[in-house]
Amino acid sequence: MLVGAVIGKTDTDEAEWSLEELEALADTAGADSVDRFLQKRDSADSSTYLGKGKVKEIVDAAAALDADMLIFDDELTPAQGRNLEEMAGVNPLAERGLKIIDRTGLILDIFAQHARSAEGKLQVELAQLNYRLPRLRGWGDVLSRLGGGIGTRGPGETALEAERRAILRRIQRVKKDLEDLERTRQVKRKRREKTGAAVVALVGYTNAGKSSLLRRLTEAGVLVENQLFSTLDPTTRRLELPRGEEVLLTDTVGFVRKLPHDLVEAFRSTLEEVREATLLLHVVDANRDPERQIDAVNGVLKDIGVTGKSSLLVMNKIDLLTDVELDKIRGAFPEAAFISATTGEGIEDLLERIEAELSRLRVEVVLEIPFDRGGVTARVHQVGEVVEESYTEEGTRLLARIPRHRLSDFEPYLTS
Numbered sequence: 491m492l493v494g495a496v497i498g499k500t501d502t503d504e505a506e507w508s509l510e511e512l513e514a515l516a517d518t519a520g521a522d523s524v525d526r527f528l529q530k531r532d533s534a535d536s537s538t539y540l541g542k543g544k545v546k547e548i549v550d551a552a553a554a555l556d557a558d559m560l561i562f563d564d565e566l567t568p569a570q571g572r573n574l575e576e577m578a579g580v581n582p583l584a585e586r587g588l589k590i591i592d593r594t595g596l597i598l599d600i601f602a603q604h605a606r607s608a609e610g611k612l613q614v615e616l617a618q619l620n621y622r623l624p625r626l627r628g629w630g631d632v633l634s635r636l637g638g639g640i641g642t643r644g645p646g647e648t649a650l651e652a653e654r655r656a657i658l659r660r661i662q663r664v665k666k667d668l669e670d671l672e673r674t675r676q677v678k679r680k681r682r683e684k685t686g687a688a689v690v691a692l693v694g695y696t697n698a699g700k701s702s703l704l705r706r707l708t709e710a711g712v713l714v715e716n717q718l719f720s721t722l723d724p725t726t727r728r729l730e731l732p733r734g735e736e737v738l739l740t741d742t743v744g745f746v747r748k749l750p751h752d753l754v755e756a757f758r759s760t761l762e763e764v765r766e767a768t769l770l771l772h773v774v775d776a777n778r779d780p781e782r783q784i785d786a787v788n789g790v791l792k793d794i795g796v797t798g799k800s801s802l803l804v805m806n807k808i809d810l811l812t813d814v815e816l817d818k819i820r821g822a823f824p825e826a827a828f829i830s831a832t833t834g835e836g837i838e839d840l841l842e843r844i845e846a847e848l849s850r851l852r853v854e855v856v857l858e859i860p861f862d863r864g865g866v867t868a869r870v871h872q873v874g875e876v877v878e879e880s881y882t883e884e885g886t887r888l889l890a891r892i893p894r895h896r897l898s899d900f901e902p903y904l905t906s
């Protein structure tokens with residue numbers, strides 16, 4: 491059973507949509523939802539998230555429906571989780587009661603199922619450990635009451651403490667392994683940077699069609715699946731634009747609302763690819779509440795510190811829209827590109843827009859490069875477009891268009 495709350499100024503529509511998203515997440519994780527509950531409140535209850543009366547009502551309804559778990563549409567504090575478990579009669583020693591899961595736990599579970607690469611697996615594990623640490627359950631309480639006397643450390647408490655220490659040790663280990671992997675990633679990134687190609691990152695709501703678009707554009711064999719979070723590991727492919735420029739196209743993990751903080755933190759280095767991109771292609775499923783997806787994605791981008799980056803809105807899956815729907819959505823998003831990754835419609839236009847956008851991000855400069863600095867001339871050719879090349883007594887004079895973010899590399903040779 492899914493449980494949400496409309497808290498404070500959140501509007502009901504927003505909460506309904508959030509629950510729908512939660513249902514899709516539950517489905518991806520392999521759970522069937524049998525019912526939904528939504529309660530309006532001024533603020534979340536600090537001890538049980540919803541009011542006690544409401545919780546009792548939900549627990550009873552769950553028992554009547556023979557549900558196995560309650561999934562809460564927010565991250566529960568450790569105390570809320572514990573209290574709710576108590577109210578739901580959870581006792582793992584007796585293997586009974588209604589399991590309590592929150593949005594964060596659910597998303598972590600899906601990520602754990604989908605992680606493929608060594609880095610992805612470690613990132614998810616780190617997020618899970620951090621999530622578990624404050625939630626280690628005091629089942630030891632029961633044991634310590636059986637074993638310990640006043641002032642002595644009960645065996646249960648010891649077990650809890652030992653588990654805590656084991657988790658902390660594992661966190662250190664995972665962090666260290668991740669740092670090593672991150673170094674490798676950085677070396678790769680540096681190597682890519684040397685080629686001078688602009689990096690274009692695909693971002694968007696989960697299941698919007700980012701991987702399909704990457705595949706359509708580059709014929710890369712990436713995983714495309716009708717499920718949430720199928721991509722966790724970034725894939726980068728070369729892409730040639732119509733006028734011959736080569737760019738690197740990177741596919742990334744999909745976003746949802748309220749992406750758990752621990753997860754965002756753990757995926758920091760993966761998301762770095764987004765932060766370092768020259769241009770973002772924001773892919774949206776045109777068929778599924780585009781405004782909400784866009785809001786959710788912009789929210790996550792802001793959370794990970796990506797602001798003010800140029801981005802191109804790409805409305806995907808237009809093959810699923812009727813002409814009337816398509817007209818309406820074109821009117822609402824006049825600046826977007828409209829495509830279907832499945833049929834290939836609009837792809838040519840999209841490539842041209844990427845080209846135009848990248849070209850807009852370049853500045854025209856005149857460079858004077860001494861003859862003994864042939865390497866610099868070669869680099870200008872690599873990273874930018876040379877419009878005119880002439881020779882003076884001192885060296886090569888180039889009229890070139892260079893990506894704005896690369897300008898500092900050529901500082902010493904800029905004229906005026």
Ligand SMILES: Nc1nc2c(ncn2[C@@H]2O[C@H](COP(=O)(O)OP(=O)(O)OP(=O)(O)O)[C@@H](O)[C@H]2O)c(=O)[nH]1
Binds near residue numbers: 694695699833
């Ligand atoms: N009809 C239609 N379906 C599409 C289109 N593009 C993608 N899909 C389908 O949408 C589903 C999700 O596609 P993906 O490419 O895996 O989406 P994604 O954005 O990479 O998703 P995550 O990696 O899970 O975040 C798949 O079932 C695709 O076949 C399209 O243009 N039209």
Ligand SMILES: [Mg+2]
Binds near residue numbers: 702713714720721741
């Ligand atoms: Mg994908």
